Amino acid sequence: MAYSIAPGSLALSRSVLDRAADRRRDDDWLEKAWSADDTQVVVVAGDKLQVVDDRSALRFVTPADAPDGLRIFLGIDRDSGAGQTAEGRAVFGVVVKGDGDESYGGLRELGAVLDDREAGIAVNVIGLSNWHAVHTHCANCGEHTEVVEAGHVRHCPNCGLNHFPRSDPAIIVLVTDDQDRALLGRNEAWPAGRYSTLAGFVEPGESLENAVRREVLEETGVVVGPDIEYAGSQPWPLPSSLMLGFYARASAFDIEVDADEIAEAKWFTREDLRALVEAGTMALPGAISISRRLIEGWYGDSLTGSW
Incomplete structure (x- = not known):
């Protein structure tokens, strides 16, 4: 890739x-x-x-x-x-x-x-x-916590535990197949025509690469092979995510969506994507999202049209 x-x-x-x-x-x-x-x-x-x-x-x-x-x-x-x-x-x-x-x-x-x-x-x-x-109360004993270190720590006066701001790691990935098509999905809550890359939170004890494989398989049934490349990261503090972007190559390509989070997923050629976006029948993620940048990195140019 x-x-x-x-x-x-x-x-x-x-x-x-x-x-x-x-x-x-x-x-x-x-x-x-x-x-x-x-x-x-x-x-x-x-x-x-x-x-x-x-x-x-x-x-x-x-x-x-x-x-x-x-x-x-x-x-x-x-x-x-x-x-x-x-x-x-x-x-x-x-x-x-x-x-x-x-x-x-x-x-x-x-x-x-x-x-x-x-x-x-x-x-x-x-x-x-x-x-x-x-995080107003201690997760250990339930006592109300005090703000210390200029707003970067909350201290429990009862048990002495310090609580620190957290960032929840989440992978976000653009998967391609053997024809260099991109896999994009539509969330169950989104209107028709709105597509994005696949994403999900990293689970305890899980590597980023395994999280990529698990999320893609769970959501679309597509199998990701060994070819996974890190692309970049972006904080998304809404409320506390750190989005870790990847490109990955699929080794099995049949799609079977989970029908829970993902309503539909499709393979798109660059020509497919451009035609749908230009026709106004497909909306891509917004300009500030890492998902949009992953798509444009694969496409090879900037694209118009967003949520």
């Missing part, structure tokens, strides 16, 4: 900010950074971020203008010039209650328009916001 995802094309894999993990336990430094005139704060409600009026960028406020909420240290702009932190400009997130109003936007809307710096900030703070929302 000679397919690849174009470098820099994964919208949510971009990052510029130095996360400066060594500063998360330095309370004196954090308070100084919070009071600095050049510090920036992004406001988050659930999995949405406050944006500027034309919805082309994140809206940053000063600490003095930030609302009350859960304060999370996100990192330092090392290239912004030495600010009052003497290391660069500090960036924080503040998580507020509720789902946000029309001044907020989600990753599906913003991912393709944010620059590298803001895309990295967005996926980081949304992932942390979603994690805090569902």
Whole structure:
């Protein structure tokens, strides 16, 4: 296989900010950074971020203008010039209650328009916001946990256990056959004409390659052989996934869908795909998804038409 995802094309894999993990336990430094005139704060409600009026960028406020909420240290702009932190400009997130109003936007809307710096900030703070929302109590003893290390750890005062943000690994794969056709499937919940690559979560004790083989077999009945190539990864913090992209070659090609998650699956030539997309009878995953980039990597060019 000679397919690849174009470098820099994964919208949510971009990052510029130095996360400066060594500063998360330095309370004196954090308070100084919070009071600095050049510090920036992004406001988050659930999995949405406050944006500027034309919805082309994140809206940053000063600490003095930030609302009350859960304060999370996100990192330092090392290239912004030495600010009052003497290391660069500090960036924080503040998580507020509720789902946000029309001044907020989600990753599906913003991912393709944010620059590298803001895309990295967005996926980081949304992932942390979603994690805090569902990890308020200790999984070991049930006690309410305390937020420590600038929002990156929750500590149980009863049993002493520390809880850390999690990312759930999920494989996503474009499978080809001996005719170089691509296997795409339609989820049971999707309308006719909407197709994507196959995906699923990695199970405990399972390698990524075995997860690829298992998910493809379970969902479509297609057998994946030894030829599996890693293509790239992208965080998908909705709520906590890390999508690990692959290309794989099938060794047995008959399709028998599971009729549970997958309603139908088909082999597509490049000509099939182009004709259906141009006719408007087939919709591909959105531009910010790794699935779209896997398809375009196989196709050899960009494609129009998305969900």
